[in-house]
Every structure is written in C-alpha cells, then in structure tokens.
Amino acid sequence: MDNDEVKNVTTDAEPAEPKRARILEAAMRLVLAYGFSRTTMGDIASAAEMSRPALYLLFKNKAEIYRAIAEQLLDGSVAQAGVILRREGPFAERMMMMIEECLIAMMRHIAASPHGAEILDMKSRLAGDLHAAWRSRLGALVTAAVVDEARRNGVDLQARGLSAPLLSALLLDGLEGMKMRIPDPDEQRVAARGLVRVVEIAIQG
Incomplete structure (x- = not known):
C-alpha cells in the first residue's frame, strides 16, 4: 500500500462532519481560484485529501x-446578524456593523475572485x-x-404611513441593488450608510 492509499484510508475513516467541513473548505478555495x-x-477530492469514492x-x-x-x-450570516442586532447601542452603528460583517465581508472573497461573476450566477x-430563505430570515431580524x-x-410608524417590514424591505432591497451596482467595498459602505440613515430618520422621534 503506497502513501496515498494509506492517507486515503486514514482520512476516509474520519467522522462525516469534519470530513464534510474539509470538503467545503477545499471546494470553496478551488472555485474561487479556478471557477x-x-x-x-476529482480536484475537490484531491484538495480535501480524500479518495473520490469517499x-x-x-x-x-x-x-x-x-x-x-x-x-x-448564509446560515452563518443570519446567526451573526442576530447577535449584532440584539446588542445594545445606537441603531445606526448596530445596523452598519451587521451590514459590514454579515453582507460586505461575506462577499469580499467572491468579489475579489476573477470568477466572482460565475459564482454569483x-x-x-x-x-x-x-437565498430566498436567507433573505426572509434576515428581513425578520431587521424588522425586529x-x-x-x-x-x-x-x-408610531403606521401614523407616518410606514411599517417596520416596509423599512426592512427598503433597506435590504437597496443593499441588494448596491452589491450589483457598486463592486468596491469602500463605496459600498458609503452607500450602505446612506440607506441606514434613511431608515434611521424614519424611526426618529
């Protein structure tokens, strides 16, 4: 039995979850690099150091x-957004931190990849x-x-002809459009602050 076979036997005997995590990490790395x-x-199996049958x-x-x-x-993004938005502190600061860490940061590696357009397509x-389920869950957090x-x-938002779900949808729709229109993360932050400011003004006393 050669070294590769020994490595595969050892690796293939691992529990499913660590092996699954290694596959996803290797696949993400390859897709960002090569599309x-x-x-x-076969590429993914090799990068994850396991056999193709495994x-x-x-x-x-x-x-x-x-x-x-x-x-x-997406699950990680929603979980992190919930933690951030439930913190104490100014509304705009919490919302911008959520956008930075759960949206802009999540897209950073994809945007930097020469194959980013294909990945998003x-x-x-x-x-x-x-994505639709993620949007719904994130929208519920922003609404809350x-x-x-x-x-x-x-x-009283209703007295102003507004509602929390409407403001949440306006913010997330604006952020979605921003990602398509503005590739530069720094410019995205500027645009995001503007969107958050609009929502903040709507809910100020």
Whole structure:
C-alpha cells in the first residue's frame, strides 16, 4: 500500500462532519481560484485529501457541494446578524456593523475572485431557494430591530404611513441593488450608510 492509499484510508475513516467541513473548505478555495465549471469532483477530492469514492459518499455532485457552501455561509450570516442586532447601542452603528460583517465581508472573497461573476450566477440556478430563505430570515431580524428602535423613540410608524417590514424591505432591497451596482467595498459602505440613515430618520422621534 503506497502513501496515498494509506492517507486515503486514514482520512476516509474520519467522522462525516469534519470530513464534510474539509470538503467545503477545499471546494470553496478551488472555485474561487479556478471557477465552478473548471473545478472537478476529482480536484475537490484531491484538495480535501480524500479518495473520490469517499467524496461521493457525502456529495453526489458539484451542485450539492455548491448548495452546502451557500447554506453554510448564509446560515452563518443570519446567526451573526442576530447577535449584532440584539446588542445594545445606537441603531445606526448596530445596523452598519451587521451590514459590514454579515453582507460586505461575506462577499469580499467572491468579489475579489476573477470568477466572482460565475459564482454569483450559479446562485440563482443552484441555490435560489436558500437565498430566498436567507433573505426572509434576515428581513425578520431587521424588522425586529426597527420595531424596537421605533418603540424606544416613541414613534408610531403606521401614523407616518410606514411599517417596520416596509423599512426592512427598503433597506435590504437597496443593499441588494448596491452589491450589483457598486463592486468596491469602500463605496459600498458609503452607500450602505446612506440607506441606514434613511431608515434611521424614519424611526426618529
């Protein structure tokens, strides 16, 4: 048995979760460097230091791996957003920190990749449902933050012809459009501050 076979036997005996994490990390690294279409299951198995049969035991194809990566990133983003938005502190500061750490930072590596456009294009085809669920969950968190801030300021949003879900949707729609229109992260931050300021003005007493 040569060294590669020994390595594969040892690796393939690992529990599924550590192995799965290693696959996703390796796949993300390869897709950022070479693109989704050029990355093969064999490439991923090699980068994850396992045999192809071991890889296929966990993922049937690249589409499943893409969805798993997307789900991992999006779930982490929502969890982090919840922690940030529930903190004490000025509304605008919490909202900007959420945008920075949960949206801009999440996209930084993809935006820097020469294959970023291809990776994002795959989102609608392979993970549109995951993105829609993420948007709904994030929207609920932003809505709750707006409700709390309006209550703290003694503001009746309905009397102003507004609602917390509407302001949340306006903010997230604006951020989504910003990502498509403004590739530079620094310029994204400037635009995001403007969007947050609009919402902040709407809920000030």
